[in-house]
Amino acid sequence: MAATHTDSGSPCMVSVEAGSYRVSRPQSARDVIDLIGKHDIVIVDLKFTDLPGQWQHFSITLPEVHEELFDAGIGFDGSSIRGFQEIHESDMLLRPDPATAFVDPICETPTLSLICDVVDPVLHQPYSRDPRYVAKKAETYLRQTGIATTCYFGPELEFFIFDSIRFGQDPHSGYYFVESAEGEWNTGRDEGAYGGGNLGYKQRYKEGYFPVPPHDTLQEIRSEIVLTLQQAGVRVEVHHHEVATAGQNEIDMRFSTLTRMADNVMIYKYVCKNVARRHGKVATFMPKPLFADNASGMHCHQSLWNDERNLFYDANGWALTSDLCRWYIGGLLHHAPALMAFCAPTTNSYKRLVPGYEAPVNLAMSQRNRSAAARIPMYSDSPNARRVEFRCPDPSANAYLAFAAMLMAGLDGIENRIDPGDPLDRNIYDLPPEEASGIRQVPGSLEAALDALETDYAFLRKGDVFTDDVIQTWIDYKRRHEIEPIRLRPHPWEFYLYFDV
Template structure:
């Protein structure tokens, strides 16, 4: 489902939520103190993101909320956080960002949550491996180039809600088992143990897009997620069932600036998982949890603006796009193999990036065409709506790093006036072989993507946005903690293929 970024006017228009309340973000520590009083807050929760992209947290009591918390920060053990420090350099600081404060809708105890920046206590500077710091540096670099003042992102995160999940692997066995009352495979199941007989209305494979209840059993859960997201200050545009069977969903946020949107992605995942759990279900942003059906992507709509002017619009350009927009696309496509190390950063990501499941494996641009990696949505001819949708990322990505990397690739394309190639406004999957072989594709594995990142990272290091330390640590972490561990383990399908050899 495409984001409606820009279709309702300037991105600077006031954001009024449905109902009787308007979300007003705090601006400083004094505003946070006001929130504590207004909502009878009892606990303050400090959240930050590890290098792979999961939220970590600890909670403090109200007497600990004072000016020093926002200025000097509060200490924690960085050696226990994935991708951070070694044990001999473990002392780190968290500095809460008061503009991120929200009354936490996932907590029963009145709790105020704040997203924090990570600080090196020795250097008294932002920590190089803090993903949020990377995102902030990317936005600063954009302004330094003079190309634009603002980059807007509007990601479409897809995810599954299952009834339960079981998985395990040891020296003598390995398995996973997904339970979903919506799953097509349950059409013949005796569901007496699940509270009644089998009531039918299962989602057929690849037919989960837009059916109404009772086929769509997750309408009320998604609505609850949406309301809780709005309570947390995240503006939502639309929610719906997605293509796959067994509970695939999409909830679309209204676009925001790069770092703010990455913050919103973290809130989004947090609330989806917690609301699902309250209903006795489980939400996952794993890209490809089901065989033979559509996977979950994170199509990223993005545009560059000078104040209230969309720089990607040109009334006389192809698909109403400017030269700058097309050069930005050129940068995305040129650097796509390296980008995938951050945008599709798991071994499971490459189970999604295969032809035949609306997967954007072809490095081409197009208008309206979902088989191309870079698409120009054509829902509106409004100048504010002109943007590029980069379809390769998936929701396993660390949004701070993925958004920053895409912006840096696009800026490199603009600086070098990179030609994205002729538009391919056809179904690229059906191209004759002699034409298809001329279309570059995304890497076929995380291994290939990391190798591409090793050789193509100069564009990321401009302005010191991605330091060598971040890139090297990312590559090493992914290889040793993920790729190598997968290589060591036999796959269940290998038994089917090879046991009788």
């Protein structure tokens, strides 16, 4: 996880070092105002994240952009944002973070985007339910523990690009319909209506990993996404087609610090969706949109550093890892059932977390083995490359909350020296039943994960990183808006199973 990088093409003004990764970004309101003039900006877009994890925004004109904006903030209606305020306490403030400024590569009108923090105007304090504030508090708490100065995250977000998607449900019908020219189900389709005959190059189920064009029809779109991300100041390492048929993809960003990486995840989703739309296609980060093929995960590489020293490395340790690294893994595995409430936070997430689709349902650690929940990548023996890859999260997660929760679980593991158990360097899915039965597994549903969070959240409360209000609001929102509505509605497969009873 070591690199030196200077993004000469990004609109940045001050060089900042973080470990061995160097980025340059505006650091003050004056820097941002100078940037606006340099790029002939005419609109400034203010972006922030709601509790479930989607970007919200509104735009302001140049007369409204001045240095006081970055201290005083600008008002908005918090009662209209999911998971935020009630109607009788709706007034909230957005405070732009100068270090997040980027010339928006999606907008045709010259636009500068700023990621904002949410402020309570009555308390004159950061808003407790602002996901970005939770992430910032986690980084502050890390430094307060004295264990490390920095936590780096490198998530691998997988996603699908479809040609079209239709779905709907009402009292007398319910359906979804996915279409993709790559889908194996289209090998027999008459494609004359699509501009030519059927050329036959379709991705077979579970065989979408790495074939070149013409099987991979999305090479150029992914390249465009990568170049657009770089315009937004996000460094990218690699892109490729993923395992599933019908357009599953992965684009890997360079690691960064916790909050900054969560910012980059939001930019990543924004760019992927909008570039796909330019091409008349649709990108989705829904974990399991297709039956009988692999789902989309968000494997999270993470490590702790003291300035320039990687604390997860030990030349004499198992898989070149330190005791501190293994205790961190112990914390992730011990608290995994509760973590899933933030890391796999949708009912659809648990259609991914089943055996047989490379999904890490078993709470064990390993080196190289992708069937384990916690893996030590072995591509390099460099001290800087030593890290843990936690494979349970998926891209439906709110990155600010998920990253913060993982860090807190790992720190709890270090503070309590939690033993992760013996490594399992075999295919866990092929273990004899008597061995497999002794391995803990992730929850089987969102409801079970929320139940686990209700009984195991003290580790999140340390340093007031997650407040009781945030945790309870999250649980209540998920139950009321996701679990209960799905429980009320018939599933199409139930008609197949039960219509003739």
